[in-house]
Amino acid sequence: MARIQVELKKSVDESFDIEIEKGFLRRIASDLRMKRFAESYVVITDSKVNRLFAGELVTSLKREKLFLGKIVVPAGEESKSLVEMQKVLEKMVESGAHRKTGVIALGGGMIGDLAGFVAASFMRGIPYVQVPTTLLAMIDSSVGGKVAVDLPTGKNMVGAFWQPKKVYIDPEVLSYLPMKQWKAGIGEAVKYGAIKDRTLWDFFEQHVNVLNKDLKKFLPSDWKVVEEMIRRCLHIKAEIVMKDEKEDNLRQILNYGHTFGHVIELMSGYKVLHGEAVATGMRLAAAVAVQLRFMPMAEQEKQNKLLDDLGIGNTKTKGLIKEFIEHMKKDKKSDGKLKLVLVDRLGRCRQDMGRYSLAVDEKVVKEVLRESGLIDDKEVVRPTSSDSSLPGGGPTYPTSSWGSPNYEASQSYQGYSSVSSPSSYSSSSNYSSQSSPSSFSSPSEETDLQRRLREMRERREQAQKEGKRWLPG
Numbered sequence: 001m002a003r004i005q006v007e008l009k010k011s012v013d014e015s016f017d018i019e020i021e022k023g024f025l026r027r028i029a030s031d032l033r034m035k036r037f038a039e040s041y042v043v044i045t046d047s048k049v050n051r052l053f054a055g056e057l058v059t060s061l062k063r064e065k066l067f068l069g070k071i072v073v074p075a076g077e078e079s080k081s082l083v084e085m086q087k088v089l090e091k092m093v094e095s096g097a098h099r100k101t102g103v104i105a106l107g108g109g110m111i112g113d114l115a116g117f118v119a120a121s122f123m124r125g126i127p128y129v130q131v132p133t134t135l136l137a138m139i140d141s142s143v144g145g146k147v148a149v150d151l152p153t154g155k156n157m158v159g160a161f162w163q164p165k166k167v168y169i170d171p172e173v174l175s176y177l178p179m180k181q182w183k184a185g186i187g188e189a190v191k192y193g194a195i196k197d198r199t200l201w202d203f204f205e206q207h208v209n210v211l212n213k214d215l216k217k218f219l220p221s222d223w224k225v226v227e228e229m230i231r232r233c234l235h236i237k238a239e240i241v242m243k244d245e246k247e248d249n250l251r252q253i254l255n256y257g258h259t260f261g262h263v264i265e266l267m268s269g270y271k272v273l274h275g276e277a278v279a280t281g282m283r284l285a286a287a288v289a290v291q292l293r294f295m296p297m298a299e300q301e302k303q304n305k306l307l308d309d310l311g312i313g314n315t316k317t318k319g320l321i322k323e324f325i326e327h328m329k330k331d332k333k334s335d336g337k338l339k340l341v342l343v344d345r346l347g348r349c350r351q352d353m354g355r356y357s358l359a360v361d362e363k364v365v366k367e368v369l370r371e372s373g374l375i376d377d378k379e380v381v382r383p384t385s386s387d388s389s390l391p392g393g394g395p396t397y398p399t400s401s402w403g404s405p406n407y408e409a410s411q412s413y414q415g416y417s418s419v420s421s422p423s424s425y426s427s428s429s430n431y432s433s434q435s436s437p438s439s440f441s442s443p444s445e446e447t448d449l450q451r452r453l454r455e456m457r458e459r460r461e462q463a464q465k466e467g468k469r470w471l472p473g
Contacts, residue, residue, distance in 0.1 A: 249357075
């Protein structure tokens with residue numbers, strides 16, 4: 001037998017700088033001329049950002065003789081797909097791009113992910129730089145090298161690790177940001193305080209009034225708060241990425257709220273913004289942590305109060321809880337199981353044997369989803385080819401809830417006898433599908449899980465009697 005060993009010991013320096021400065025957009029081209037990352041650049045942006053910022057950047061690139069072309073994709077998460085990526089790659093070829101061409105990702109998180117994956121794939125990898133234009137992209141997606149596109153079955157399912165050569169952050173562009181996008185970015189920002197830095201959490205509590213202001217009415221002192229927030233969030237992310245670039249363990253803490261959040265985005269047909277979905281996911285994750293006795297209820301209440309004060313994290317999702325759970329199991333980090341990143345106190349993530357991604361009992365997650373009221377748990381009726389009420393029988397639509405937001409939910413499950421319910425147990429604690437949702441053994445025979453679920457139900461019923469809206473915690 002012949003054996004040939006191929007030794008490939010890599011030593012690659014993928015370090016890059018992040019520069020934060022108001023008015024930086026006007027100086028990017030001259031900086032790129034000095035850095036010489038590439039001979040010329042293709043700007044990839046979306047239709048909204050193109051109207052706001054691309055003109056100035058393109059003009060400066062032409063002045064420095066660095067401009068090769070501009071590719072504009074439709075705004076919205078729908079463009080983060082393999083279909084759109086193929087179109088962009090074909091336009092790269094048409095523009096005359098080659099191995100010494102660079103890509104400039106000008107836009108929010110969707111553009112950063114799409115353009116970054118294009119750069120990682122074109123000619124087996126070309127350099128690119130990030131120029132984020134949303135708060136969420138500035139503090140999160142533009143840094144760390146995770147680039148990807150979505151599949152109909154899940155978010156960021158096809159991608160790579162491809163580090164940018166540099167990240168240019170100009171807080172001035174945020175003044176054009178719609179309030180909805182701004183609040184979505186805040187949802188991602190507060191996550192950093194929850195997972196790693198209690199003093200950052202305190203910072204958010206101290207500056208709620210600034211973060212709730214109309215961006216067009218910001219004073220210079222308000223922009224200093226924003227720059228400080230961006231700097232502190234990036235410092236945390238950079239520290240984590242340097243220790244765990246490929247998400248082997250520590251970097252997973254950045255996914256706090258994301259396993260729930262990604263499903264919320266998916267089941268809304270990506271109409272819910274990422275940061276808003278993550279904030280809602282943080283509420284649900286905290287409720288799970290309380291039920292497992294990892295997080296004190298006082299910490300959960302503190303978290304949810306800040307989210308309430310900021311007006312984020314209350315997204316309701318149409319669809320069945322059982323579908324929601326199945327989507328959670330398909331998360332790319334789940335290995336087919338329910339795994340969550342949980343916080344045991346604000347500023348610190350829960351660990352089990354040194355691992356941050358924790359396997360969680362499906363019964364607990366189902367009960368939290370049900371008790372939260374954030375999932376309507378109604379079956380979505382979709383037209384099919386046999387629907388005689390539609391002309392010609394009507395088209396056939398996908399049966400997954402990815403496309404479900406376009407249809408009205410009209411059939412609600414009455415009781416839980418027809419679906420798996422974690423709150424129905426026999427006296428021996430074995431699940432019984434014939435039991436009533438509230439049928440438990442006597443309090444003295446309750447298991448610890450049964451008692452906690454009963455107490456949570458009682459709190460909800462009391463809140464309903466008092467005419468209050470109930471959320472976990």
